[in-house]
Amino acid sequence: MAQNMTLLWGSGSVPCWRVMIALEEKNLQGYNQKLLSFEKKEHKSKEVLDMNPRGQLPSFKHGDVVVNESYAACLYLENTFKSQGNKLIPDGAAEQGLMYQRMFEALAFNEKLYAVVYYEWFVPENERHDSARARNKEALRTELGLWEGYLQKLGSGSYMAGRSFTLADVIIFPTVATLYRSGLAAERYPKLGEYYALVKDRASVKASWPPHWLEDPKGEGTLKDI
């Protein structure tokens, strides 16, 4: 069905997961795919670099069209396959405005999550500071408070941009799932906890759940004190 598509990806990567959810939502199963290992530095392999000079995952191609950036791939897929699978951009200026706004606030959300969870991965040993670690954690708490408030305002059972599942959810859910995987206490952020419960069993999400999370359902607990 989607045999002219190729996805190179890594398990547990938020950007990769976004593209996989979008593909499922648009009924684009059966694409060529290859699971690569960040630990083994396979994202810097020739196979990836040929498709993506940045040496990053996801790397994604549809025919000759290369759209490696996860936001680019999601927007591209929705616009190219508008009438196939689920419609991911709502009609109406207000709904679209909220969707775009949340989609792009998610850049900050994921950045703040990664700054805490992957601090050792990103920052060389001689440049690490407890003051930075503390500030990053505080920034993540503030960020979580914002999203908790957004969901509170939308009311129970809402998706990120209202009553229907949109690109905002495709983009944001992997970040939320990584929070819980990393030990966030659901009771501390009840609305985010509800949102997580609402989306985690959706078919597109289940079909693309990170395989190493399935093998080892217990995460590292880095966010226990957030």
Next chain:
Amino acid sequence: MAQNMTLLWGSGSVPCWRVMIALEEKNLQGYNQKLLSFEKKEHKSKEVLDMNPRGQLPSFKHGDVVVNESYAACLYLENTFKSQGNKLIPDGAAEQGLMYQRMFEALAFNEKLYAVVYYEWFVPENERHDSARARNKEALRTELGLWEGYLQKLGSGSYMAGRSFTLADVIIFPTVATLYRSGLAAERYPKLGEYYALVKDRASVKASWPPHWLEDPKGEGTLKDI
């Protein structure tokens, strides 16, 4: 004409400039606007926080629809005013794919520029390292090499995603202009220099040129050795 729109902005901010170019391209002049000062921390004022809980500029509103994130605002304006002003998303899957890809690669481009130019602004004094400064500069050089290559491949007189001016240019031009404002040597990256020359006199760009750059046309020269 655009009296039901409000923009709070800061001079020289890449995200603010993107939104202002998009507004010009869509013939949405005459909006309410207020120039605020980052130095005076006016982006943390009540006026901003009421519209944008992140306390960031741009803050943008169309009627009741708040779209503060610059990418969100640009996509929102293009989709809401599709048939007004210049069309900023090309037809055709290949053209759209390239446009989205470049638009979102621009996140890394601007991040790498800001990491060099605003290092002292972002990193507290006790956390600064020469090793980080050197690595940030090297990352910016690598990034510039990528964009130089993209433009080389497209051929002379090209915009960022091909023969026409698109959202990719709306997003990327302010980053490129900031490079030259900061002292980048045009001869070292000739294709980027050509691109800068091609776009800098465009009506939408001139109309939104940062006012403090006009008052003081000489920048700081931070990038002289890049």
